[in-house]
Amino acid sequence: MDNKLYYEDIDEVIKNAKEQGVSKFLIPGASFDDLPQAIKLSEKYNEVYFAVGIHPYDIEQYDEKVLEKYISHPKCIAVGECGLDYFRLPEDEEDKKKNIKKQKEVFISQIIFAKKVKKPLIIHIREASQDAKKILEDYDAKEVGGVLHCYNADENLLCLSKHNFYFGIGGVVTFKNAKKLLLVLDKIPKDRLLIETDAPYLTPHPFRGKRNEPLYTKYIVEKISKILNLSSNEIEDITNKNAYKLFKQFSTKN
Ligand SMILES: [Zn+2]
Secondary structure, rough: OHHHHHOOOOOHHHHHHOOOOOOEEEEOOOOOHHHHHHHHHHOOOOOOEEEEEEOOHHHHHHOOHHHHHOOOOEEEEEEEEEEOOOOOOOOHHHHHHHHHHHHHHHHHHHHHHHHHHHHOEEEEEEOOHHHHHHHHHHHOOOOOOEEEEOOOHHHHHHHHHHHOOEEEEHHHOOOOHHHHHHHHHOOOOHHHEEEEEOOOOOOOOOOOOOOOHHHHHHHHHHHHHHHOOOHHHHHHHHHHHHHHHHHHHOOOOO
């Protein structure tokens, strides 16, 4: 996907979000192709940071040398998205096995890398909770911790809150069919809650289907505050504090 097409008006997008009170932006890595654009934005805006990583859909590109190259950039503050995604596996049994094996290798390699450079992880898990959890535990990912981005509401993952992992809540929480996530929300320790966009995807109601942008995080905050019986301000404070705790480099002057 070419995100440039989605954000030709990126300066406007950032300005609107800042006016709405969004104070920090973290652009996750997915494929290496998007990195030049992420670096450009992080150098233009004090508030913008980026991560380097390979998404399970882009594992063929994986090269630790590329991670090495970008991680030394002062605005590169996390490793990911990385993880496991069994939603879109090849049909052929042999190919499927090979794909899963490669996904695991690339995921493990990125956990080891994150520990080496002491940066938190941005984790993508889709229909692969059990395997992903086992890998995070076996490879001691808790040393650096991270965020389970777009947390899939699987209760079996909740115990990772004790392993230095945070739970990213996005637009899905505002969807009418989000029942599972609504039920699990108050089981997430408050000091492990984070808000995220997954832009350009998962745009919150009432803009579902349109392009997502950081401005819309306010709808996620509103919905969570209703479910947890807290004010929007409280949810903002809690999730801001959590974000600064996980992404420590948000606090350093650039
Ligand atoms: Zn993802």
